[in-house]
Amino acid sequence: MEKVRVVISGFGNVGRGVVASLKRNTDMELAGILSRNPARVKKEVSDVPVMDVNDSDAWLAALKPDVVILCGGSKNDLPEWGPKMAKLVNTVDSFDNHSQVPEYFKAINEAANSSGHVSVISTGWDPGIFSLERVLANAFIPGARAYGFYGLGEKGGLSMGHSDALRTIKGVKDARQYTHAIPEAIDEIRDGKNPAFQPGDMHTRECFVVAEDGADKDEIVKAIKEMPGYFAPYKTNVTFVSQQELDTKYAGFPHDGLAIAAGTTGDNNSARVEYRCVWGSNPEATANVLVAHARAVARLAKEGKKGAMTILDIPPSYFSTLDREELLKHWI
Amino acid sequence: MEKVRVVISGFGNVGRGVVASLKRNTDMELAGILSRNPARVKKEVSDVPVMDVNDSDAWLAALKPDVVILCGGSKNDLPEWGPKMAKLVNTVDSFDNHSQVPEYFKAINEAANSSGHVSVISTGWDPGIFSLERVLANAFIPGARAYGFYGLGEKGGLSMGHSDALRTIKGVKDARQYTHAIPEAIDEIRDGKNPAFQPGDMHTRECFVVAEDGADKDEIVKAIKEMPGYFAPYKTNVTFVSQQELDTKYAGFPHDGLAIAAGTTGDNNSARVEYRCVWGSNPEATANVLVAHARAVARLAKEGKKGAMTILDIPPSYFSTLDREELLKHWI
Numbered sequence: 001m002e003k004v005r006v007v008i009s010g011f012g013n014v015g016r017g018v019v020a021s022l023k024r025n026t027d028m029e030l031a032g033i034l035s036r037n038p039a040r041v042k043k044e045v046s047d048v049p050v051m052d053v054n055d056s057d058a059w060l061a062a063l064k065p066d067v068v069i070l071c072g073g074s075k076n077d078l079p080e081w082g083p084k085m086a087k088l089v090n091t092v093d094s095f096d097n098h099s100q101v102p103e104y105f106k107a108i109n110e111a112a113n114s115s116g117h118v119s120v121i122s123t124g125w126d127p128g129i130f131s132l133e134r135v136l137a138n139a140f141i142p143g144a145r146a147y148g149f150y151g152l153g154e155k156g157g158l159s160m161g162h163s164d165a166l167r168t169i170k171g172v173k174d175a176r177q178y179t180h181a182i183p184e185a186i187d188e189i190r191d192g193k194n195p196a197f198q199p200g201d202m203h204t205r206e207c208f209v210v211a212e213d214g215a216d217k218d219e220i221v222k223a224i225k226e227m228p229g230y231f232a233p234y235k236t237n238v239t240f241v242s243q244q245e246l247d248t249k250y251a252g253f254p255h256d257g258l259a260i261a262a263g264t265t266g267d268n269n270s271a272r273v274e275y276r277c278v279w280g281s282n283p284e285a286t287a288n289v290l291v292a293h294a295r296a297v298a299r300l301a302k303e304g305k306k307g308a309m310t311i312l313d314i315p316p317s318y319f320s321t322l323d324r325e326e327l328l329k330h331w332i
Numbered sequence: 333m334e335k336v337r338v339v340i341s342g343f344g345n346v347g348r349g350v351v352a353s354l355k356r357n358t359d360m361e362l363a364g365i366l367s368r369n370p371a372r373v374k375k376e377v378s379d380v381p382v383m384d385v386n387d388s389d390a391w392l393a394a395l396k397p398d399v400v401i402l403c404g405g406s407k408n409d410l411p412e413w414g415p416k417m418a419k420l421v422n423t424v425d426s427f428d429n430h431s432q433v434p435e436y437f438k439a440i441n442e443a444a445n446s447s448g449h450v451s452v453i454s455t456g457w458d459p460g461i462f463s464l465e466r467v468l469a470n471a472f473i474p475g476a477r478a479y480g481f482y483g484l485g486e487k488g489g490l491s492m493g494h495s496d497a498l499r500t501i502k503g504v505k506d507a508r509q510y511t512h513a514i515p516e517a518i519d520e521i522r523d524g525k526n527p528a529f530q531p532g533d534m535h536t537r538e539c540f541v542v543a544e545d546g547a548d549k550d551e552i553v554k555a556i557k558e559m560p561g562y563f564a565p566y567k568t569n570v571t572f573v574s575q576q577e578l579d580t581k582y583a584g585f586p587h588d589g590l591a592i593a594a595g596t597t598g599d600n601n602s603a604r605v606e607y608r609c610v611w612g613s614n615p616e617a618t619a620n621v622l623v624a625h626a627r628a629v630a631r632l633a634k635e636g637k638k639g640a641m642t643i644l645d646i647p648p649s650y651f652s653t654l655d656r657e658e659l660l661k662h663w664i
Contacts, residue, residue, distance in 0.1 A: 020598035024474045102660045122664050129472070129605075131664045132648055138663075139624040139651040140461070140617075142356045146663075265620050266352035269612030273461075276608065280601030285472075288597050292471040310664055312649040316464055319471040320644075328434045331470075331478075332454050332463045332642055 004298040005031040006291070007063050009053055009085065010071035011041045013160075013253065014094065017287025018069050019045070025291055027321055032063040053081075056088055065089050066301070067294040071287075079104065086111035086119040086308070090301045092293045094124035094286055096161075101127070109308035118301045119308050120293045124286035125277055126150075130259045132311050133275040137261035141271045144263030145194050149186060149202060150255065151179040156206060157255035158282065165230045166207055169223045171215030174243060176250045178206045181258070192262050192270055204235045208250050210243045255282035292319040336630040337363040338623070339395050341385055341417065342403035343373045345492075345585065346426065349619025350401050351377070357623055359653055364395040385413075388420055397421050398633070399626040403619075411436065418443035418451040418640070422633045424625045426456035426618055428493075433459070441640035450633045451640050452625045456618035457609055458482075462591045464643050465607040469593035473603045476595030477526050481518060481534060482587065483511040488538060489587035490614065497562045498539055501555045503547030506575060508582045510538045513590070524594050524602055536567045540582050542575045587614035624651040 006028050008015045015033070022030045034053035035041045041050045051059040059065075068085055070093035072078050078095045085091050086108050095104050101122055112119040122128065126148060134146035151157035156178035166175035185202045188195050195201075207224055211217055221238045224231050241249075256279060262272040279285035293311070296318035300309070317327060338360050340347045347365070354362045366385035367373045373382045383391040391397075400417055402425035404410050410427045417423050418440050427436050433454055444451040454460065458480060466478035483489035488510035498507035517534045520527050527533075539556055543549055553570045556563050573581075588611060594604040611617035625643070628650035632641075649659060 017598055098664065101664045102657065105660050127664045129468070133607075135648055135652050135654070135659065135663050136461070139627075139653070140620050142353075142620075142653075265611070265613055265616035266349055267613075267616075269616055270610070271612060271617060271620070272608075272610045274606075274608040275465075276604075276606040278602070278604045279597070280603065281597055281599075284597035284599075284601055285603055288472050288474075288603070295471075310660070312652075312659060312664075313647045315645045315647055316467055317644040320467050321471070321474075322467070325434065327467065327644060328437050328642070331467050332430065332433045332459045332644075 001027065004028040004295060005064055005066045006294050007031050007034060007059070007065035007068045007089075008071055009034040009068050009081070010077060011035050011044075012071060013283035014287050014290070015071035017281065017284035018071060018291060020284060021287045021291040025295070025321070028291065028295065031065055032059065034059055034068070060088060066298045067092060069093070069290050069294055079107075082119070082121070083107045083111040086117055087115045088117075090117045090297050091119040092123065092290050092297055093119075093121055094128070094290060095122045096124065096127055098127065105308050105310070113307045116306045118297050118305050120297055120314070121308055121310060123293050123311050124289050125279070126257060128286075128289050128311055129277070130257065130275070133259040134261070135312055137259070137273050141261055141263040141265070141273065143194075144261040144271070145196075146259060146261040147189055147197070147202070149181040149258040149260065151203070152181045152186075152258055152276075153254075153256055153278070155254065156180040157257070158250075158253055160253070160282070162205065162230055165227065166209060166224065169220060169227075171212050171220050172209055173212045174210040174246055176208050176246060178208075180204045180206060186258065186260065189260050189262050190272060192264070192272075194263060198233065200233045200235065204237065205231055207236065207238045208241050208246055209238060210246050211240055252280070253282040255279050255285070295319060295321070333359065336360040336627060337396055337398045338626050339364050339366060339391070339397035339400045339421075340403055341366040341400050341413070342409060343367050343376075344403060345615035346618050346622070347403035349613065349616035350403060350623060352616060353619045353623040357627070357653070360623065360627065363397055364391065366391055366400070392420060398630045399424060401425070401622050401626055411439075414451070414453070415439045415443040418449055419447045420449075422449045422629050423451045424455065424622050424629055425451075425453055426460070426622060427454045428456065428459055430459065437640050437642070445639045448638045450629050450637050452629055452646070453640055453642060455625050455643050456621050457611070458589060460618075460621050460643055461609070462589065462607070465591040465605075466593070467644055469591070469605050473593055473595040473597070473605065475526075476593040476603070477528075478591060478593040479521055479529070479534070481513040481590040481592065483535070484513045484518075484590055484608075485586075485588055485610070487586065488512040489589070490582075490585055491587075492585070492614070494537065494562055497559060498541060498556065501552060501559075503544050503552050504541055505544045506542040506578055508540050508578060510540075512536045512538060518590065518592065521592050521594050522604060524596070524604075526595060530565065532565045532567065536569065537563055539568065539570045540573050540578055541570060542578050543572055584612070585614040587611050587617070627651060627653070
């Protein structure tokens with residue numbers, strides 16, 4: 001069987017995760033990497049072609065991708081590059097700016113439909129697996145609200161987006177933000193109370209900040225706690241640490257989450273479902289889910305499908321390497 | 333919008349659960365109930381037509397079902413009635429005899445394809461949701477084994493199939509069987525050991541038995557512990573109780589389960605996913621999942637799809653009442 005030719009566009013933590021994931025998915029192969037700065041990537045990668053993402057005629061001809069996994073950021077990269085790429089190739093991305101998903105879907109759908117490609121947007125573990133679990137929970141327990149919690153373990157979960165937000169504050173040299181779930185909030189849901197939570201009822205935020213020399217620490221704390229959306233709605237704790245402490249005690253990208261819903265069935269019998277995931281590396285977990293979606297995209301494209309899709313639009317067997325016979329025999 | 337007309341075939345605990353579930357799914361309506369013994373069902377149900385399942389010309393004309401939910405047993409009812417029904421109407425069932433799924437799928441697929449109907453087989457929470465979660469876990473964490481555990485709570489989970497098996501033993505008047513997960517086995521998986529378990533490594537079985545007057549209790553215990561498949565592979569505990577004790581202390585149909593898989597991503601970072609469900613009523617939970625699949629079947633049939641399917645073949649959005657716009661806006 002011919003392997004699915006996967007190309008990575010954008011080489012950060014998720015892109016590195018995709019490289020690693022493809023080594024464990026032997027029905028696929030890494031055909032090359034695209035970057036705005038190929039020279040930088042070439043320092044790290046020597047066994048596959050690294051090409052300039054802007055030179056699409058060249059990389060389309062040389063790499064012949066079945067699917068391109070877009071590993072750029074949701075804030076600036078994907079809104080620009082998502083639709084551009086969907087005009088050229090089949091794509092998968094992890095666009096995670098929840099409030100802008102409808103608009104992004106529309107732009108990608110137009111591009112993919114006009115060019116006859118398949119583009120799966122907004123997948124990973126959240127959005128992605130958690131989106132799926134929330135929708136299933138709501139379908140199987142009608143009336144149950146579905147909630148997402150993050151950082152249930154002792155150390156909490158590292159939020160890349162919130163860490164980036166901290167680094168934009170004047171006087172902040174470096175920073176990492178850990179999200180903590182509020183256990184009492186989870187208990188309320190498990191008790192079947194189906195509560196209408198505000199964001200601040202579910203999570204607290206813990207910030208480890210390296211201040212620049214001479215920076216006004218009180219001003220930094222104030223700027224963090226008042227930052228709308230990111231920190232203002234939450235109980236937020238700020239601790240100043242040295243760069244060395246940040247690099248050693250708060251290394252890595254651990255994250256974890258819980259999608260949960262509870263309600264009743266029939267004659268008021270309790271019903272509860274919980275999807276829990278614990279990842280040693282958040283970007284690698286996202287990469288693994290992206291790669292499984294790349295497999296699905298290659299199949300859907302072969303069937304002549306086109307347009308934008310989410311995880312909700314794909315039959316789950318498309319993610320699997322196992323054929324129907326094997327699935328029916330051992331997995332149902 | 334016109335409501336999906338659902339007919340129930342077979343009126344036991346799951347059938348009753350479907351009646352209750354349809355009341356909470358307002359896009360569907362109960363059009364009628366089919367039984368081999370309509371007189372018995374009519375004693376309990378007065379607000380919808382109850383008809384003889386053998387009189388298919390009559391009920392097809394009178395009830396005009398979009399979907400029939402088959403609530404018969406997997407041992408005798410479904411192998412006979414599943415293919416028969418798939419020739420007449422779109423169907424959903426919870427066939428749960430795992431080893432015979434391939435054969436059953438083939439029979440239903442032939443019937444449904446020849447008549448142009450859609451038939452979803454083997455759905456509920458296991459098989460069904462758990463099948464889906466196992467396949468997703470294996471796709472997202474390649475190489476990770478996916479396990480199913482049942483009865484994690486203190487009381488364990490009531491197994492209908494094993495209770496029925498106990499009642500076939502000479503001298504047993506009534507009985508209920510509770511399955512208990514072995515916590516140490518779950519710990520091994522969480523520790524990332526990816527163990528190759530035998531069934532007896534994962535669960536123990538607890539039997540509450542009402543003996544007939546004068547029955548040989550030692551013989552009953554021996555017959556239970558030696559029953560192949562059901563009890564022989566497990567550590568099994570048998571307690572004799574009075575009928576009154578059974579009816580009061582061991583009433584209801586509670587059940588719960590855990591689908592779990594753990595492995596690594598990228599550079600050996602741990603990765604673990606767990607799907608947990610806790611049901612006050614096992615048959616009502618199964619019914620709720622069947623009803624969501626009936627919604628999907630009605631849609632798939634409208635699109636001109638045909639043949640047998642499992643939960644793995646259906647885009648998850650088809651289970652939901654929410655339209656694409658709402659899903660993109662609030663659920664991704």
